[in-house]
Amino acid sequence: MPTYIALTYTRDVDWTQPEHAEETKDYNEFGKAAADVIKGGHALYPTATATTVxxxxxxxxxxxxxxxxxxxxxxxxxxxxVLECADLDEAVAVAAKIPAAWDGAVEVRPVIQF
Structure with missing residues (x-):
């Protein structure tokens, strides 16, 4: 099955903070519902923690x-x-259920298998 990356774009916040607990709950629920196709993934700390090289x-x-x-x-x-889906249509359907799509954006890209 093809592999896709679903990149989440949202407000630049620290998701570990308690004020985001309700939204984090939505992500956990999505994770459970889509467990069959999710092969990995993580939230990232805010961009203030980034280093550009x-x-x-x-x-x-x-x-x-x-x-x-x-x-x-x-x-x-x-x-x-990291999603393993039958095709792009399935990957898009899964991405539409990621909470980031509700008030931000989710970019779906196929992964090149070397």
Missing amino acids: RVSGGKGGDVITSDGPYAETKEALTGFY
Whole structure:
């Protein structure tokens, strides 16, 4: 079966904080309902914890790091699911049930198997 990544884009918040417990409950319920197709995934800490890495001059060049995300956006990449679905239609149907789709966005991409 093909594998898809469902990238979740939501408000940039710390999902470990108690004020997000109700929303976290929705994600847990989704996880249980879609357990047959979910093969992995995690929530991410807020973008303030990110480190962006670049290599100047290409391969072998100087490593340059900066704090924070690559770009400023209203919605941030806040997590992902690895889905094993029969086809894109099934992956989209599953992604529509991820709570991030209700007030943010879920990007679904097929995975290249090397």
